[in-house]
Amino acid sequence: MAKRADASAGTPATVALTRAGIPFTAHAYEHDPRAAAYGLEAAEKLGLDPARVFKTLLATVDGALVVGIVPVADQLDLKALAAALGGKRADMADPALAERKTGYVVGGISPVGQKTALPTVVDETAILCETVFVSGGRRGLDLELAPDDLLAVTNGRYAPIARTRP
Incomplete structure (x- = not known):
């Protein structure tokens, strides 16, 4: 997978991937400010199966800020996230704190x-x-990379933390 040469794609995410030597492809699309669900908008505009497009959500587990990454059509299972990190309780983080x-x-x-x-x-x-x-660091930009590379660059781990929307 080659890196797409696109000056407009220069974000902290693309810089970090480049520095780490991780191959990725930047995919830009025209973001609609009226879109209700950013991840589903990305899947639709890029013509992708929503199961391959993941959203980045911030939560707190026992008071500590953490990141949960789940398919855009699913919800983050807070109990499963807490369990995956050895915690007892998880809540969604305040958006201002996340930013x-x-x-x-x-x-x-x-x-x-x-x-x-x-x-x-x-x-x-x-x-x-x-x-x-995954989001490339701004609305209207997604980055395509191998899931194991995502784990490596975030020092993350896999766990069953998504649940299907009711």
Whole structure:
């Protein structure tokens, strides 16, 4: 997989992947500010199966900030996230805190290149994909990379942390 030469794709995420020597492809699309679900918008605009497009969500486990990465059509199972990290209780993080700690805006939070390295868990369904798509650090930009490379660059782990939307 080659890196796409695209100056507009220069974000902390693309810089971090390049520095780590991890192959990725940047995929830009025209973001609609009225979109209700950023991840589903990315899947639709890029013509992808939503099972390959993952959203980056911030939560707290026993008071500590963590990252959960799940398919865009699914929900983050907070109990499973807490269990995966050896904790008891998880809650979604305040969006303003998520933006401050990651350096990204909601809807464009990438799991890669965050200002503060956080414990990261990727839903185990990513293993089924040759490549996955995650936010590239701004709305309208997704990065395609191998799931094991995502784990390596985030120092993350796999666990069953997604649940199907009701």
